[in-house]
Amino acid sequence: MIEVQGITKSFGTTLALDDVSFRIDKGEILGFLGPNGAGKSTTMKIITTFLAPDAGTVKVDGIDVLEQPLAVRGRIGYLPENVPLYPDMNVEEYLSFVGQARGLDGARLKERLDWCVEACGLVTEFKKPIGDLSKGYKQRTGLAQALIHDPDILILDEPTSGLDPLQILGIRELIKSLAGQKTIIFSTHILQEVGPVTDRVVIINEGGIIADGHLDELARDAMGDDRVILAVRNAPGSVEEALRGVPGVTAVKVLASPGLDSTGTSRFEIRGPFDQDLIGQLDRLCKEHGWELTELREAMFSLEDTFIELTRRSLGHGRKEVA
Amino acid sequence: MRNVMTVFKREYAAYFNSPIAYIFIIAFLVLNSGLFMTGFFLNGTADLRAFFGNLPFFLIFFIPAVSMRLWAEDKRTGTFELLMTLPMPARDVMLGKYLAALAFYLVALAGTLPLVIMVAVLGNPDMGAIWSGYIGSILLGALYLGIGTFTSGLTRDQISAVILGIMACFLVFILGVGGVAATIDGWLPGLGSFLQNYVGLSGHYDMMLRGVVALGDLAYFLGLTALFLTLNTLWLEGRKY
Structure with a gap:
């Protein structure tokens, strides 16, 4: 059109x-x-x-x-x-x-x-x-x-x-x-x-x-890799270690630990490639260990994040002065 | 033609939608009639020669003030973008605007018709010279409006448009004056007389005051007007590059 x-x-x-x-x-x-x-x-x-x-x-x-x-x-x-x-x-x-x-x-x-x-x-x-x-x-x-x-x-x-x-x-x-x-x-x-x-x-x-x-x-x-937010309640200290062991996981970031959170919840951001079905794997992992899962979701970039990231990447490729 | 009419109606109404139109017309009539009547009883002749004789100079200021808004206003408010994205050629928009301004001028000029009745009652004027004088005034206004429409298209500021218009009209006026032509001839022989004949308006206009409507003079007014309107259209079309 x-x-x-x-x-x-x-x-x-x-x-x-x-x-x-x-x-x-x-x-x-x-x-x-x-x-x-x-x-x-x-x-x-x-x-x-x-x-x-x-x-x-x-x-x-x-x-x-x-x-x-x-x-x-x-x-x-x-x-x-x-x-x-x-x-x-x-x-x-x-x-x-x-x-x-x-x-x-x-x-x-x-x-x-x-x-x-x-x-x-x-x-x-x-x-x-x-x-x-x-x-x-x-x-x-x-x-x-x-x-x-x-x-x-x-x-x-x-x-x-x-x-x-x-x-x-x-x-x-x-x-x-x-x-x-x-x-x-x-x-x-x-x-x-x-x-x-x-x-x-x-x-x-x-x-x-x-x-x-x-x-x-x-x-x-813009995100580059998949990001999943996982929160479990009353989990042992070995959770982080176990998460790192999941195939495809490239990074685990601790967002909250039980010591800081009054509800005793640990929250993590787990990164990995998009094709690894991180959510499914993490879900199985929690069931195997019997952890009390309170949150498991994909952390999508908002439009703002996308925009900022893409704009940042394009820096230097934009407007040039005409001679 | 339909396009031209649509734009014409809108532009003509725009003149009368604001009090400026009435102020303009009143000022036009008061100043012109006033100037004319001051000398009328001293001269003691029942004709309108003096009235028509004043117009070329007077209109240098009046006409650009009428035409200044034609494009400058649209450019300032943004409606220019609307007009230039309508499915009609720029020429049609231009003609609609130009003819609206011309119609407005004709309304103002029609306000001077009581002068004709007055001289006809007071004496025995040469009516032929009066009507040819009116033809001359219409052509004169048409030419100045062509110039003013063009200068209005050059800028988004009405004040700049009016000043440019006054200067351009003045140039056309002054080039027709014998003394000026002679001076230019002194610098470059032939140039002054050439400009006087083909650009300067006095020679052509004065013939009409005397009651002579010759083809050459008509061609002068219509040709020069068409030239400025064409320039205006070219400018509008070239603008986007």
Whole structure:
């Protein structure tokens, strides 16, 4: 559906994007992650034909953005980071304007207006001047604008920025409700926002893609090896030794020992390769020794850990100065 | 055409959605009529020559102020990104905006029609010269607006846009002045007269004040206006590289 191939873009002497490639299939939702200034917006501006890449190609629905920009624009609904609103118009006038500019009129325009206003929760604000709306409603008006022509593709640049938790939840629900019907790229620098909406992410840092995949794969990749948390109560001092003896275990870290923990629990973090079924082995070990097992689980990296680890690894591979 | 109309409607409404439009029109009428009426009874002739004669200089300041927001405002607020990702060519957006500004100017200019009635009642004016004067004023405004639209596209700051516009309009105005052309000819023979004929507006505009609407003068105004509008479009399209 969208294919980004080796795009590079510099502004003056700053290389904003360096050989960025990724693809999204029809109906997928892609979380586009990265710190501020990483190149998220620039990438989106190139996909939406607002900017042209210095090198590389972008194809939307098989159409090259440089060759037929108008055809690409017609397929995309775009919410720029800086929400493009006319404060002197009211919501209805504004959405009608965008709808007409995108080729809608008559009954079809009316139908889409009704749908967008309903879906974006703007019913009560329909006749209010945009300049008088709260930040949350402005953001929703921007989103409604991107949806007005019922596009197959949605490009949303920081759609939840500046909203309160309840409003964020609303936007999230809206994006999720469009899943399957539409191909969506949404960017954010807030990691927690991605998980609830999609598990497909692309992480960009300093103009380069540092990760592309599903959240759990990326977390595994970032962790390097499997980590299991094991806690046993009233166990003998030989537990640690026994754990080290389990095949495949490369490291055992004591997180808590009975002396420190009033419940008499010992907790360990055990590391080993992913293909060794550590959990199963540890479970059997506890049963053999008759230890009182209170906790046995995989310690997955959170998105934050993943992000920090991947960003750390990519250091030095990111943005370079152009000569 | 549909695209142009859509943008036109939005931009035209934008003028009248703010009180600035009314202040502009009132200032335009008061200053112009005021200037005209000051000399009117002294001259004692029932025509609008003096009114039309003031316009080229007066509009140097008025027109860029009308056109300054056309692009600069969109660039500042972010709506520029919306406009440039609509499925229509940049040329259509540009024309919609330009024509809206032109329509606004025509509304202001229409406010001077009572002057025509006044001179018609007070004397026996040459109506042909008055109508050709209006044609000239429309073309003059159209040209200045073309320049102003172009300069508005160069910046995201309206103040810069208006100053650049005033300078550019002034240049077109001053190049048509005989003394200036002669001075330039002194530096580089032929250049001054060339600029006076092809860039300077006085010669072309003055013919219309006298009641002559010649093809060459029409071509001058329309051609130069089209040139600036084309430059504006090229700038918009080149911007993304």
